[in-house]
Amino acid sequence: MPEGHTIHRAARDQRPMLVGQELAVASPQGRFAAGAAMLDRRRCTAIDAYGKHLLYRFDTDRALHIHLGLFGQFRTARLPAPKPRGAVRVRLTSGSHVVDINGPNTCEVLDAPEAAALVARIGPDVLRADANAERAWTRIARSRVAIGQLLMDQSVIAGIGNIYRSEILWRQRIHPATPGTAIGREGFDRIWADAVHLLAIGVERNAIVTVDAARPSRSRYRERVNIFGKTKCPVCAGPIERFELAARRVFACAACQPKV
DNA sequence: TTGATTGTTACCGG
DNA sequence: TCCGGTAACAATCA
Numbered sequence: 001m002p003e004g005h006t007i008h009r010a011a012r013d014q015r016p017m018l019v020g021q022e023l024a025v026a027s028p029q030g031r032f033a034a035g036a037a038m039l040d041r042r043r044c045t046a047i048d049a050y051g052k053h054l055l056y057r058f059d060t061d062r063a064l065h066i067h068l069g070l071f072g073q074f075r076t077a078r079l080p081a082p083k084p085r086g087a088v089r090v091r092l093t094s095g096s097h098v099v100d101i102n103g104p105n106t107c108e109v110l111d112a113p114e115a116a117a118l119v120a121r122i123g124p125d126v127l128r129a130d131a132n133a134e135r136a137w138t139r140i141a142r143s144r145v146a147i148g149q150l151l152m153d154q155s156v157i158a159g160i161g162n163i164y165r166s167e168i169l170w171r172q173r174i175h176p177a178t179p180g181t182a183i184g185r186e187g188f189d190r191i192w193a194d195a196v197h198l199l200a201i202g203v204e205r206n207a208i209v210t211v212d213a214a215r216p217s218r219s220r221y222r223e224r225v226n227i228f229g230k231t232k233c234p235v236c237a238g239p240i241e242r243f244e245l246a247a248r249r250v251f252a253c254a255a256c257q258p259k260v
Numbered sequence: 261t262t263g264a265t266t267g268t269t270a271c272c273g274g
Numbered sequence: 275t276c277c278g279g280t281a282a283c284a285a286t287c288a
Binding site: 068154162164228248 | 265266267268269
Binding site: 102105106 | 276277278279280283284285286
């Protein structure tokens with residue numbers, strides 16, 4: 001199950017075994033063979049995450065750009081390398097480990113200007129220490145688009161996904177249909193702070209956990225979220241409404257999250 | 261076989 | 275310029 005396989009988890013997990021090491025970079029299916037060849041035998045100097053985009057930096061101005069999308073997955077193993085499972089797009093081999101990347105939405109090699117352009121078009125990432133929240137606030141404050149949709153726009157704010165948007169807005173008692181112009185500075189600050197809080201937990205736990213329980217279930221997904229995929233509000237026991245926003249399903253409690 | 265899915269971009273028309 | 279809508283793509287499972 002790809003449950004909770006956020007990009008941030010991936011960045012953290014790959015870091016110790018890859019950074020600082022010379023990597024064998026191979027494209028088993030040949031699809032990215034040219035890009036892989038440019039990075040082969042290079043030293044991996046850093047892995048940067050910008051929202052859900054990952055940039056593997058090397059001791060060259062080229063970077064490996066990975067976005068897992070909905071289905072992408074990392075599979076890590078110790079050497080000796082196991083046989084690739086499924087459609088492995090790229091295999092990274094360090095002195096001790098192998099990382100296979102299956103099903104990424106994006107898998108490409110960027111030169112320095114291309115990588116810079118990528119970073120420039122991505123909004124502030126709530127998990128980054130250098131994130132500039134003001135950029136997100138400026139966009140939201142002047143947009144009449146629904147906040148539930150703005151939170152999915154990675155050029156506005158990066159890192160929040162479909163589950164977190166419903167959970168954050170429920171926790172902050174803000175209806176997803178509220179226009180950005182009606183959120184207000186105080187509302188935005190609460191959304192930003194809660195996103196930072198919840199995503200940090202996600203990195204720590206390797207799972208999406210949005211309930212405040214002391215010991216949320218390790219195995220049962222439904223016990224770790226408040227309203228996503230549910231029919232009853234855990235606070236008021238009222239019905240949870242479900243609708244589409246930004247082409248994805250979003251959940252809200254009509255009583256706890258009054259429409260503005 | 262079909263549908264759904266924790267994501268994103270490109271493109272078009274108003 | 276902004277915004278909504280649609281299509282495309284990825285892999286896996288029930």
